[in-house]
Amino acid sequence: xxxxxxxxxxxxxxxxxxxxxxxxxxxxxxxxxxxxxxxxxxxxxxxxxxxxxxxxxxxxxxxxxxxxxxxxxxxxxxxxxxxxxxxxxxxxxxxxxxxxxxxxxxxxxxxxxxxxxxxxxxxxxxxxxxxxxxxxxxxxxxxxxxxxxxxxxxxxxxxxxxxxxxxxxxxxxxxxxxxxxxxxxxxxxxxxxxxxxxxxxxxxxxxxxxxxxxxxxxxxxxxxxxxxxxxxxxxxxxxxxxxxxxxxxxxxxxxxxxxxxxxxxxxxxxxxxxxxxxxxxxxxxxxxxxxxxxxxxxxxxxxxxxxxxxxxxxxxxxxxxxxxxxxxxxxxxxxxxxxxxxxxxxxxxxxxxxxxxxxxxxxxxxxxxxxxxxxxxxxxxxxxxxxxxxxxxxxxxxxxxxxxxxxxxxxxxxxxxxxxxxxxxxxxxxxxxxxxxxxxxxxxxxx
Amino acid sequence: xxxxxxxxxxxxxxxxxxxxxxxxxxxxxxxxxxxxxxxxxxxxxxxxxxxxxxxxxxxxxxxxxxxxxxxxxxxxxxxxxxxxxxxxxxxxxxxxxxxxxxxxxxxxxxxxxxxxxxxxxxxxxxxxxxxxxxxxxxxxxxxxxxxxxxxxxxx
Numbered sequence: 001x002x003x004x005x006x007x008x009x010x011x012x013x014x015x016x017x018x019x020x021x022x023x024x025x026x027x028x029x030x031x032x033x034x035x036x037x038x039x040x041x042x043x044x045x046x047x048x049x050x051x052x053x054x055x056x057x058x059x060x061x062x063x064x065x066x067x068x069x070x071x072x073x074x075x076x077x078x079x080x081x082x083x084x085x086x087x088x089x090x091x092x093x094x095x096x097x098x099x100x101x102x103x104x105x106x107x108x109x110x111x112x113x114x115x116x117x118x119x120x121x122x123x124x125x126x127x128x129x130x131x132x133x134x135x136x137x138x139x140x141x142x143x144x145x146x147x148x149x150x151x152x153x154x155x156x157x158x159x160x161x162x163x164x165x166x167x168x169x170x171x172x173x174x175x176x177x178x179x180x181x182x183x184x185x186x187x188x189x190x191x192x193x194x195x196x197x198x199x200x201x202x203x204x205x206x207x208x209x210x211x212x213x214x215x216x217x218x219x220x221x222x223x224x225x226x227x228x229x230x231x232x233x234x235x236x237x238x239x240x241x242x243x244x245x246x247x248x249x250x251x252x253x254x255x256x257x258x259x260x261x262x263x264x265x266x267x268x269x270x271x272x273x274x275x276x277x278x279x280x281x282x283x284x285x286x287x288x289x290x291x292x293x294x295x296x297x298x299x300x301x302x303x304x305x306x307x308x309x310x311x312x313x314x315x316x317x318x319x320x321x322x323x324x325x326x327x328x329x330x331x332x333x334x335x336x337x338x339x340x341x342x343x344x345x346x347x348x349x350x351x352x353x354x355x356x357x358x359x360x361x362x363x364x365x366x367x368x369x370x371x372x373x374x375x376x377x378x379x380x381x382x383x384x385x386x387x388x389x390x391x392x393x394x395x396x397x398x399x400x401x402x403x404x405x406x407x408x409x410x411x412x413x414x415x416x417x418x419x420x421x422x423x424x425x426x427x428x429x430x431x432x433x434x435x436x437x438x439x440x441x442x443x444x445x446x447x
Numbered sequence: 448x449x450x451x452x453x454x455x456x457x458x459x460x461x462x463x464x465x466x467x468x469x470x471x472x473x474x475x476x477x478x479x480x481x482x483x484x485x486x487x488x489x490x491x492x493x494x495x496x497x498x499x500x501x502x503x504x505x506x507x508x509x510x511x512x513x514x515x516x517x518x519x520x521x522x523x524x525x526x527x528x529x530x531x532x533x534x535x536x537x538x539x540x541x542x543x544x545x546x547x548x549x550x551x552x553x554x555x556x557x558x559x560x561x562x563x564x565x566x567x568x569x570x571x572x573x574x575x576x577x578x579x580x581x582x583x584x585x586x587x588x589x590x591x592x593x594x595x596x597x598x599x600x601x602x
Binding site: 037043046049050051052053054067069085086092094095123125126128130339340341342345346364367368 | 453455456458459463466519520524525526527528529569570571573574577580582585589592594595597598599
């Protein structure tokens with residue numbers, strides 16, 4: 001199953017064209033998607049409503065539809081109708097509902113438009129229900145109906161068709177790397193400095209977020225400086241370099257598996273030992289945790305975040321850093337997919353404590369941090385942009401309370417959202433990646 | 448993840464405590480029911496503890512029912528089954544409390560318990576089984592990813 005264009009055109013028109021047979025097929029798709037753990041979670045919600053304030057959408061609009069339990073119960077009521085005896089016999093009593101056009105429309109609005117899959121509700125759920133996992137499965141059902149919002153759908157299609165979500169051609173990528181290598185040599189005043197491409201047998205294959213070569217090329221030279229300083233054996237791949245996987249957000253596991261398989265292929269071709277992932281929340285979660293599930297096989301190599309690798313360099317004394325080079329007060333945003341759903345909690349802190357003079361935490365932080373609002377594919381879904389910015393108010397207030405001058409975030413979706421919140425709420429901060437700050441603090445012979 | 452670590456528990460402390468007491472009351476109810484079925488004589492102190500548990504559980508259950516009725520968002524989230532399950536369990540707690548105080552109420556407790564046990568698999572109350580699986584899955588998910596329990600580093 002891949003993002004459908006069975007009925008092209010704007011989403012409401014696509015929805016209007018769907019008939020009873022489509023919805024029957026969607027219910028069969030839901031049945032296929034629901035495994036044992038999903039059923040346990042669907043049967044566990046008691047609708048206590050204690051999860052409400054864990055969601056940044058609810059904190060912003062106080063709307064019933066923003067309560068995680070409401071979103072979950074959109075799925076539960078369809079599940080009840082088709083897969084539970086109680087729901088079939090007494091739909092009114094159990095709240096069971098048919099899956100039809102109206103219901104699908106509500107799924108799109110709430111499950112795509114009011115959820116970033118941040119997982120904060122899971123930690124705060126009395127029952128421990130994995131709501132984002134179920135939202136992903138429901139999004140997969142919507143994808144089977146061709147109901148993925150246009151921007152997100154086209155991002156996934158771009159990745160499927162061109163090999164990366166920005167549609168960067170292989171020639172452009174190779175040229176960009178060559179240009180950035182020149183920049184790196186000039187910066188380090190070292191003609192031997194390299195951004196190696198297709199180096200077979202390197203210890204590390206580094207995968208980038210395509211936004212880096214496209215819009216933030218200096219992030220790539222920053223990583224190059226760190227690897228150079230650590231005397232690392234590493235390489236980039238000319239064929240498969242995209243760390244992102246937007247099919248994670250559409251719930252299309254088959255396509256997500258295809259996208260994840262490309263980095264696996266590059267690892268095998270180049271015979272690298274460790275796959276190191278650029279600063280990308282969902283890219284980490286996808287490649288580290290979900291890929292083995294999607295590919296139904298164990299991955300025969302280590303998968304690490306660049307944060308973990310850099311923190312290891314610091315702990316082992318492989319790089320020298322001078323925090324005096326970053327004198328402004330810096331706070332850290334914890335990307336949900338990297339921290340709460342990914343387990344990379346302390347490495348970014350280890351780095352920041354060594355590279356900036358004044359580091360202040362947000363409250364709450366780490367796995368309890370509040371989502372910035374840019375995850376879950378929200379940045380690609382223009383339909384929900386105003387809601388996304390409004391819900392970002394919670395994060396902007398959290399940032400303002402720190403009185404920091406710089407907000408560091410190790411995730412490109414977060415960086416984009418934070419930059420937008422910075423403009424929208426006039427926060428007056430600089431938004432930087434953690435690795436950029438680390439590169440600025442590097443002490444090397446040339447710099 | 449302990450309750451005091453959870454923001455939702457801290458923000459809704461009263462509801463959270465009521466939920467805990469409600470479920471302790473239910474366990475007390477099962478204990479009283481078991482004692483009546485096997486004709487077990489409880490020591491006086493045991494009877495006092497269970498009556499106390501049942502009383503608090505019943506009050507908590509009624510409080511949670513009122514909350515479900517009075518709070519607009521929780522009311523709109525709820526289905527008839529949510530109200531029904533609460534009422535059915537409250538009646539069970541009241542019956543168990545009455546049976547622990549007066550032998551004439553034992554027959555009602557036994558009869559009502561048959562109804563309740565038949566209802567459990569059909570309605571919302573069956574979350575009592577799924578709760579344990581759900582918490583195991585929660586621990587497996589966050590434990591495997593190294594998120595919980597939190598490991599803090601100071602370096």
